[in-house]
Amino acid sequence: LAAIAAEKAGIIKEGKPVISSPQKEEALQVLERVAKERHAPLTLVGRDVTYTPLSRSLEGQTFQLSNLSTCALKIPLLGAYQVENAATAYAALKASGLNVSDEAIQKGFAEVQWPCRFEIVRREPPVILDSAHNIDSAEKLRQALEDYFPNRPVILIFGASEDKDVPGMFAVWKPRLSLIIATQADHPRALEPGGLVETADRLGLRAEAVKPVETALARALELSEKDGSIVLTAGSMFVTAEVKTAWQKIGHG
Numbered sequence: 001l002a003a004i005a006a007e008k009a010g011i012i013k014e015g016k017p018v019i020s021s022p023q024k025e026e027a028l029q030v031l032e033r034v035a036k037e038r039h040a041p042l043t044l045v046g047r048d049v050t051y052t053p054l055s056r057s058l059e060g061q062t063f064q065l066s067n068l069s070t071c072a073l074k075i076p077l078l079g080a081y082q083v084e085n086a087a088t089a090y091a092a093l094k095a096s097g098l099n100v101s102d103e104a105i106q107k108g109f110a111e112v113q114w115p116c117r118f119e120i121v122r123r124e125p126p127v128i129l130d131s132a133h134n135i136d137s138a139e140k141l142r143q144a145l146e147d148y149f150p151n152r153p154v155i156l157i158f159g160a161s162e163d164k165d166v167p168g169m170f171a172v173w174k175p176r177l178s179l180i181i182a183t184q185a186d187h188p189r190a191l192e193p194g195g196l197v198e199t200a201d202r203l204g205l206r207a208e209a210v211k212p213v214e215t216a217l218a219r220a221l222e223l224s225e226k227d228g229s230i231v232l233t234a235g236s237m238f239v240t241a242e243v244k245t246a247w248q249k250i251g252h253g
Contacts (some may be wrong), residue, residue, distance in 0.1 A: 005031055012031075015040060016040055017096075020043070052066060054072060056148075058120060076110070076112065079140060079141075080140075093105060116233075118141065125228045125229060126149060127224075127230075128233070133160065145176055155181065155231050155232070157234075158181065158236075159196070161236060162190075166191070177205055179206045182209045184213070196209070213239055217231075218250075
């Protein structure tokens, strides 16, 4: 984390404001050190800028920034981490010196779109497109599932590239998964579905290999229609992009 933070901190400019979302301590220490060296005032969301979630539904979320704005803000994006992202974006706008009014920010936040980030393309049975591909994003995805669809079984359409922590992601999601449909995007570094199934087997998870991605989606939808399970994609932006294309091809979206 410290090494990654040091690379990210390369963007910090001499004397220019820095806005950061909440960080783990070892990453924060690096950001604080570099900001101090470059005389860049650092604002940390969660410490210097705080926020209070007000409401959430499948339509979106509202929240109040405690010390920057008196107005409630609404975003159509789902997941607690998106409120954190929005608070960070708001703080960055305010620190930028750009002449952007609260009304313009409210309008922009209300209309924001982020494809394939807990994007619900069908409500019942739910079909959710996500691109979580590391442990941190896997944990955020699981929390979003708990917040919006507690206790509902999940059929996961999953593919990943060879540098990803597949066992770690599977372990995070294990309590929610009824089946993993392992597939493979059209990408040179994509793992073979058979290896993904073996990984799932070692963790005690049910899995089957289906490719191409379009066929994997058809299989997941067929099973979902029988028991109402959530169909969820994750593990690779490439897989999720192909799922979205296939979903639109069969007359949705």
